Amino acid sequence: MKYLVMVLGSQADYEAMSGNPSEGSPAWGEKDMREMFAFMESVNNDLAESGEMVEGHGLGEPAGTRAVLPGPDGRPVVTDGPYGETKEQLAGYWVLDCESLERVTEIAARIGLCPQPEGAPVYPVLIRPIMDDAGC
Structure with a gap:
């Protein structure tokens, strides 16, 4: 069965990865970034x-998000992000084909151990x- 595995982040997290910390999102150093990329490469290679x-x-980053909604006259209404009402946003994803929910849960648990700065x-x-064509 196929699963979408998603990791979340906020605009503040992306800024912290660029060396601009904020309350609750400490700055990432070069070593932090190398460790995170090496970890993700290892996960990807194993998968x-x-x-x-x-x-x-x-x-x-979420700041690059664009939302397109139908306007009352049928023409699209376009807005750019980030969106203050949504704190966390999708930061990355995998589409995995796993034999069971238990297996994909093991993978998600491993992904959750990705190194990051303390705090x-x-x-x-x-x-x-x-969902596939059969509805599951």
Whole structure:
């Protein structure tokens, strides 16, 4: 079965990774970034080797978000992010093909151990089943 595994972050987290800390998001140093990238590369390599990786990507900062909604006259209403009412946003994802929910949960638990600076916010790793043509 295929699953979407998602990691979250905030605009403040992206800024902290660029060396601009804020309350609750300490600055990431070069060593912190190297450790995080090495960890994610290891996860990705293991998932590719096991055949479970379908695809995965990190996403740009929330400030680059654009929302498109239908306006009352049917023309699109476009707004740019970040959005203050949404604290955490999608920061990256994997599409995985795993034999069970238990297996994808093991993978999510590993992803949750990604190194980061002390005091950085901890977000859950989210798992959602991907619906197929049969509805599951």
